[in-house]
Amino acid sequence: MLIRPTIEDFQVVASNLGRILTLVGFAGVVPLSWAVLAREWAPASSFILMIGVFLALGSLAARIRVPKQRLDWSHGMVVVALAWLVVPAVAAIPLAVSGHYSSSLDALFDGMSGLTTTGLALVQDLDHMASSLNFWRHLLHFVGGQGIIIAALSIFAGGGAVTLYLGEARDERILPSVRSTARFIWAAALGHMAVGVTILTIVAWQVLGFSPNRSLFHGLMVFFAAFDTGGFAAQSTNLGYYHSMIFEFSAGVLMVAGTMSFGLHYALWKKRYSSVMLNLETRTMVVTFGATLMLTILGLAATGAFVEVVGLSRYGFFQLLSAHTGTGFSTISVPELAGWTGLAFSGVAVAMALGGMGSSTAGGVKSLRIGITVRSIVTQIRQVLVPDGALVARSYNQNGKTRLTADISQAAMSVSLLYVALYLAGAAVAVAYGYGLQDALFESISAGANVGLSVGVTDPSMPLLLKITYIAQMWLGRLEFVAVFALFGFLWSTWRGK
């Protein structure tokens, strides 16, 4: 029997959601300060409006009497799912009033894309956009990449923190408490930021010949999008704007760092190198990257677009790295990427679908699930081949040896299947609107796996339902289904429960 949520359940959800909205409202002071310093008054007023809406919603929630009932698993999941809907909607206000979007839905699309670190964009005339608005788009990558819930938990981790943490698709607790884990994640991100921005700025200034101010601007933007595997860029030609192998290499290192699980960052920090090398995710990602890279390079060679091996390797490697890490940076034009067919298309599309590591800033099925699924299948086959009564050892290495139970295998396979269903569902909607199957599949995988590479389907003129589909895919893909299903269950119980 379905039990209808009580008024206390709603109060718990609203109260916790309100605290998260208040926190993001305070974060809005950062782009506001940027706008004031840059004397960009129109964007500054839109940031004040956004902060006002965040704080007003947070304050209304604060007026709700907090019941003694503690945040349980279902409350936490509902809070997370709602937070990832409301935050992008309110964060999109400055974009919506900027004049660079045809509709509020388009602005919401970019807000969701930014926060879920996808990188697909419906912005128009990006090259004339205010620097503070551009900064805000990229800052959304940074906030969403580490996790808005993680940000909240690092400040106030009360009862039920674990469920909030898990709801945001984090299944790995690095340190004993959720709060210390959350703080480690932010410390790792800020540490990478200090190094990454410095290197990118120096390269932009000394190698690309940009002015010092603009070098810092580009360094910041590219860092946010690379480390958080986002894919937005300061200019419309994306990373192809920079025309520099050194710059691409610097961004590439940050993309790899971003796609690594924070557990591996911790192991590296503690100098447990063997643990990193033995890790199932590391090994799985090396194998899948190698295989998809081979497909892509062979496919590209067959097109004859490149006449020498350095260019072929450079462009093939970077696009593949961008796809597999879930970043979505591109160094070629959209029409050219759309022309990648056959093996090159397969390599990039499969890499996008697989995605990066679990508990990282990347999306997709995740290497851990792929590794567990393969390990489970191999174990099953070996079990059939050994004599009756003999048992095959079932374990895998992820920050130490872990027993491979039926529950773990089942969970990995179920979520993997859900991702496949998500990719196919998005593609079906686009095909129904008359897009070619290849383009539809590519764009759907890109949205569902939070990648951001585009073959041109994502465009302000695309059908409204397709925009909504991609927004939903980005949301579901980022939260890895569970929190969203919990929200639907909560709503269903409210309607049909007794």
Added chain:
Amino acid sequence: MKRLAVLALVLLAVPVPVAAQEGPRVTVSELLARAAEITGRVVVEGELIGDYGLRGNGYMWTQLNGDSYAYEPLLEGGALTGGNVGVAVRIPEEFVDKLGGPGGYRVRGPLVRVTGQWEYHDPDRNGESYIDVLSIDVLNPGGPLSEQPNYWVLVAGLVLVVGSVFLRRGTGWWRRG
């Protein structure tokens, strides 16, 4: 036969159109859509935008946008027509002095017509594609654009912020769960 010879002489004497000497005129969209097919010299129009990357090797790199915003900026009432359409250009440094600053927020970049060599996945540049500019004409020097703050947005925002502070009386900003 004599007439044919005269006709041939006349045809030879007719000046060849400038565009034919310079290469075909293409838009940036066409260039990107038929990147592999187009070879040799091209003439392209557009706005220089973003940054001027002076790399100290005699060349400056920037981006040339051939979209509607190059002709009718949003801040001058231009309509939204989709994303930007840009291509990289490599310009000899000696041309830089006659160019105004690049376009960006509240700045209309110089609208130029460039004649250059279309380099599609240039092996000498490790596979990069760009226009190697040979000559450049400034059609419009560009300049600053103005944008007014939206006072209604500002007032609404301030009202909400003040209202939030009022609502928070007695509860504080954080409350432990």
